[in-house]
Amino acid sequence: MLYRLSLLLLAITLPLATHSADRPxxxxxTHPSFAAExxxxxxxxxxFEKQCDCALNYTxxxxxxxxxxxxxxxxxxxxxxxxxxxxxxxxxxxxxxxLIGEHKRSLDALALPIEWxxxxxxxxxxxxxxxxxxxxxxxxxxxSFEELISSSDDLKIIIQDPRTSTPGLGLLLWMHSVYGDxxxxxxxxxxxxxxxxxxxxxxxxxxxxxxGEAPMILSYSTSPAYHMAxxxxxxxxxxxxxxxHYLQVEVAALIESSQQKVLARRFLDFMLTPEFQKHIPLKNxxxxxxxxxxxxxxxxxxxxxxxxxxxxxxxxxxxxRRQLVNDWxxxxxx
Amino acid sequence: MRSTxxxxxxxxxxxxLIPGQLIGMxxxxxxxxxxxxxxxxxxxxxxxxxxxxxxxxxxxxxxVWQATLSVLVSLALALPISRxxxxxxxxxxxxxxxxVMELSLVLPTIVAVSGIIGVYGRQGWVTGLLxxxxxxxxxxxYGLNGILLAHIFFNAPLAARVMLQSLEAVPPSRLRIAxxxxxxxxxxxxxxxxxALRPVLPGLSALVFTLCFTSFAIIMTLGGGPAAxxxxxxxxxxxxxxxxxxxxAVLAVIQLLICGSLWWLVFRQRLETSLLPNRQLSHRxxxxxxxxxxxxxxxxxLAFSLFLLLPLLAISIRGLPALLTLNTGASIxxxxxPATGRSLLIALPAGLGSVAASLMILASANKTTNPIxxxxxxxxxxxxxxxxxxxxxxGLFLLLRPSLGNxxxxxxxxxxxxxxxxxxxxxxxLRGPLNSQDSxxxxxxxxLGILGWYRWRRIFWPLLRRPMALGLAYGIALSMGxxxxxxxxxxxxxxxxPVLLYxxxxxxxxxxxxxxxxxxxVLLVSIFGLxxxxxxxxxxxxxxxxxxTTLEPEHA
Numbered sequence: 084m085l086y087r088l089s090l091l092l093l094a095i096t097l098p099l100a101t102h103s104a105d106r107p108x109x110x111x112x113t114h115p116s117f118a119a120e121x122x123x124x125x126x127x128x129x130x131f132e133k134q135c136d137c138a139l140n141y142t143x144x145x146x147x148x149x150x151x152x153x154x155x156x157x158x159x160x161x162x163x164x165x166x167x168x169x170x171x172x173x174x175x176x177x178x179x180x181x182l183i184g185e186h187k188r189s190l191d192a193l194a195l196p197i198e199w200x201x202x203x204x205x206x207x208x209x210x211x212x213x214x215x216x217x218x219x220x221x222x223x224x225x226x227s228f229e230e231l232i233s234s235s236d237d238l239k240i241i242i243q244d245p246r247t248s249t250p251g252l253g254l255l256l257w258m259h260s261v262y263g264d265x266x267x268x269x270x271x272x273x274x275x276x277x278x279x280x281x282x283x284x285x286x287x288x289x290x291x292x293x294x295g296e297a298p299m300i301l302s303y304s305t306s307p308a309y310h311m312a313x314x315x316x317x318x319x320x321x322x323x324x325x326x327x328h329y330l331q332v333e334v335a336a337l338i339e340s341s342q343q344k345v346l347a348r349r350f351l352d353f354m355l356t357p358e359f360q361k362h363i364p365l366k367n368x369x370x371x372x373x374x375x376x377x378x379x380x381x382x383x384x385x386x387x388x389x390x391x392x393x394x395x396x397x398x399x400x401x402x403x404r405r406q407l408v409n410d411w412x413x414x415x416x417x
Numbered sequence: 418m419r420s421t422x423x424x425x426x427x428x429x430x431x432x433x434l435i436p437g438q439l440i441g442m443x444x445x446x447x448x449x450x451x452x453x454x455x456x457x458x459x460x461x462x463x464x465x466x467x468x469x470x471x472x473x474x475x476x477x478x479x480x481v482w483q484a485t486l487s488v489l490v491s492l493a494l495a496l497p498i499s500r501x502x503x504x505x506x507x508x509x510x511x512x513x514x515x516x517v518m519e520l521s522l523v524l525p526t527i528v529a530v531s532g533i534i535g536v537y538g539r540q541g542w543v544t545g546l547l548x549x550x551x552x553x554x555x556x557x558x559y560g561l562n563g564i565l566l567a568h569i570f571f572n573a574p575l576a577a578r579v580m581l582q583s584l585e586a587v588p589p590s591r592l593r594i595a596x597x598x599x600x601x602x603x604x605x606x607x608x609x610x611x612x613a614l615r616p617v618l619p620g621l622s623a624l625v626f627t628l629c630f631t632s633f634a635i636i637m638t639l640g641g642g643p644a645a646x647x648x649x650x651x652x653x654x655x656x657x658x659x660x661x662x663x664x665x666a667v668l669a670v671i672q673l674l675i676c677g678s679l680w681w682l683v684f685r686q687r688l689e690t691s692l693l694p695n696r697q698l699s700h701r702x703x704x705x706x707x708x709x710x711x712x713x714x715x716x717x718x719l720a721f722s723l724f725l726l727l728p729l730l731a732i733s734i735r736g737l738p739a740l741l742t743l744n745t746g747a748s749i750x751x752x753x754x755p756a757t758g759r760s761l762l763i764a765l766p767a768g769l770g771s772v773a774a775s776l777m778i779l780a781s782a783n784k785t786t787n788p789i790x791x792x793x794x795x796x797x798x799x800x801x802x803x804x805x806x807x808x809x810x811x812g813l814f815l816l817l818r819p820s821l822g823n824x825x826x827x828x829x830x831x832x833x834x835x836x837x838x839x840x841x842x843x844x845x846x847l848r849g850p851l852n853s854q855d856s857x858x859x860x861x862x863x864x865l866g867i868l869g870w871y872r873w874r875r876i877f878w879p880l881l882r883r884p885m886a887l888g889l890a891y892g893i894a895l896s897m898g899x900x901x902x903x904x905x906x907x908x909x910x911x912x913x914x915p916v917l918l919y920x921x922x923x924x925x926x927x928x929x930x931x932x933x934x935x936x937x938x939v940l941l942v943s944i945f946g947l948x949x950x951x952x953x954x955x956x957x958x959x960x961x962x963x964x965x966t967t968l969e970p971e972h973a
Contacts, residue, residue, distance in 0.1 A: 115919060115920045115923055116923040116924050119921075119923075119924055122920075152656065152660070156811070176660070244654070246654040247637075247653070247654055277641075278559055278641070279638070279640075280640075280643065281637060281638055282634075282637035282638070282650075284923070286527075286638050286922075288925075289531075289922045289927055289930060291534065293927045294531070294540060295539070295540040296534060296539045296540060297539070314925075366924075368924075405659070412472045412643050413472065415643045416471075416475055416643055
């Protein structure tokens with residue numbers, strides 16, 4: 084009865100609570116690491132609200148995957164105006180929902196390692212997937228996939244599951260870019276080195292890697308920047324692989340059914356200004372999408388700079404992901 | 418002069434029957450909506466996709482295999498523990514051990530797992546000792562080892578507690594006879610202990626099996642890779658990145674079929690077994706153990722305590738520096754305290770709701786003899802265990818979709834789902850004490866016309882007070898540690914404790930996260946401590962009400 088009553092109560096009070104402010108509201112779907120107190124979210128909100136005479140609201144979903152899931156369930160009735168936190172591997176799937184509108188923005192300010200001319204998605208940061216290692220446990224880390232595969236048996240690595248984690252999928256695409264058809268065989272060989280395949284990057288990084296469970300973990304080339312700038316330690320560094328590194332670009336887009344498209348486009352423009360981008364390097368721990376000049380923290384000069392960049396167009400990723408994941412599953416369970 | 422007795426409040430029989438039925442139906446509706454939406458999107462159910470995939474067949478097989486192993490080991494460990502606990506009632510730290518045993522079930526997985534890694538991981542304490550004593554022993558936490566270890570850590574204490582409850586409910590008359598006959602060892606087991614345990618074993622095994630079968634976070638962190646994946650993980654993965662509704666639906670149906678038929682067997686059996694005889698006198702009857710048995714039991718209890726406490730100690734050692742840092746100002750508490758407030762705001766109503774709903778469900782099942790009406794509340798009470806949360810969540814989402822959106826509603830929803838998630842556990846805690854009310858007292862109450870509210874107040878309340886406090890503690894604690902539901906509907910701009918923990922984890926705030934983990938642990942300990950103190954009736958009441966029918970298990 085209590086249950087029933089509370090449902091009823093809920094139904095009655097719902098309409099009352101929806102509109103409270105006179106200022107227009109911009110609803111942004113994003114993920115926790117962006118919106119958290121120490122993420123770029125709060126700073127961005129302050130800066131944008133100062134100039135837009137509006138309220139910027141974050142709806143924080145667990146991951147890029149969950150943002151998509153929510154969009155699919157809500158369809159055109161979604162209250163979202165902007166989604167922020169998808170990446171090149173999930174872009175195409177998002178596009179296929181039919182809910183993403185064209186941005187019609189100028190992309191001149193962008194400074195990415197690749198050309199970007201997508202009509203729907205605007206990048207706001209980027210980085211490379213890389214293996215981060217603990218210098219106290221590993222003095223000479225392997226400097227290529229080949230070396231990693233043939234390294235001694237006690238070198239263990241932590242990776243993430245490509246079905247639930249962005250870096251996990253990134254490694255799959257990385258291996259695919261390096262080895263093509265031979266990737267499944269290489270995965271089988273790499274399997275001996277894998278201590279654990281975790282659900283998310285943070286599970287692996289916090290529960291295992293920082294506890295010293297393995298000397299190496301799949302992460303981002305920018306991860307050491309945080310340790311160097313904030314933790315003031317050089318202990319954790321990324322290894323530069325001879326084969327090259329896979330690029331990740333994080334993107335935002337506006338929702339076609341939004342009632343606030345003008346405001347949403349204004350936010351997308353704002354995204355490519357220094358006021359937004361200066362929060363990226365140390366709060367999202369990625370490279371900013373525009374040239375920040377001297378505002379880029381000095382530690383970013385000490386990061387690895389891959390000689391070769393791998394990047395598959397989002398449409399190709401969407402097309403091949405299923406097969407790649409199945410091949411991976413096959414190789415890892417053999 | 419005769420006065421007509423006042424009509425008792427809430428004495429209409431419907432008050433016992435209808436609310437529980439409504440809750441049961443609402444749960445069924447929720448599951449049907451969630452599963453239905455997937456099936457409709459999928460356009461049908463194609464079980465052959467599972468049989469044709471080597472990987473998925475492996476998943477099903479591994480899920481069953483690890484759950485079976487976990488049940489066997491957990492119960493095998495719980496059995497001697499509960500016997501030792503039942504027999505040696507005066508060893509120092511007994512009640513503290515019982516508290517810790519209650520706690521392990523509700524410890525948020527991510528916190529517990531980090532403790533387990535601290536003890537048994539590659540750099541763990543125990544692993545260090547092992548390597549020193551037995552070099553080259555080949556111990557590796559990641560894989561089946563880790564899954565089993567974590568499942569035992571979570572479930573053996575639960576099983577031992579339930580068994581202890583049954584052992585303590587053995588009628589003293591029977592114990593006295595056993596004592597007079599000088600029964601020990603095998604004969605005591607055959608004539609006293611086994612008959613007491615047998616009725617709870619099917620339900621207990623099913624509960625532990627289901628918990629391990631649907632295990633998620635443990636598998637993802639300690640499983641080591643796709644070779645060790647459960648159905649629950651596969652369902653989540655199918656939905657999360659693949660948006661593969663057909664596959665998710667097929668896997669969810671398989672999970673429901675396996676766990677559902679298990680519970681069906683249990684219920685079928687339970688309806689036929691008569692419940693425990695249950696008059697319990699307040700004084701205990703001493704039994705004569707073998708002298709060596711006492712020593713062995715002592716060692717066993719000590720080892721078990723260490724097994725439970727070491728991971729908690731690891732969590733404390735890692736978290737303390739963050740909680741004690743004062744030089745950076747009170748920055749960590751600036752986030753912790755509001756998050757604690759929000760967590761309590763959700764968890765308190767969720768706990769109260771789950772206790773109330775459990776009582777209604779149990780009352781409804783006891784009220785009727787109609788098999789269908791009886792089955793609805795009892796079986797649906799266990800639905801939240803076997804239905805993947807993501808299916809429940811989708812159901813609720815569809816039910817409320819047009820009106821979802823703002824934070825306050827989100828929080829009401831989170832509290833609501835959390836209380837549903839806690840139902841199976843709270844029901845498990847309350848079922849025994851509620852059903853153990855003896856028919857004699859009830860007949861007397863009938864004759865005296867003690868009905869409705871008065872009947873509850875006079876007869877059930879003294880009996881249920883402590884179990885309800887324990888149930889409330891479970892409900893609150895499970896909700897405090899919930900991450901899945903809050904992630905679905907919450908408003909992370911204002912994080913609850915687990916959300917804060919995950920936010921810290923995904924932003925390199927490693928030491929702050931360790932602090933948050935310890936903070937959660939401390940809160941849970943306090944909740945259990947506080948509620949067990951509240952649950953204990955004041956001294957003057959202990960003897961006053963039906964002294965000879967005080968059936969409360971002393972540890973509840």
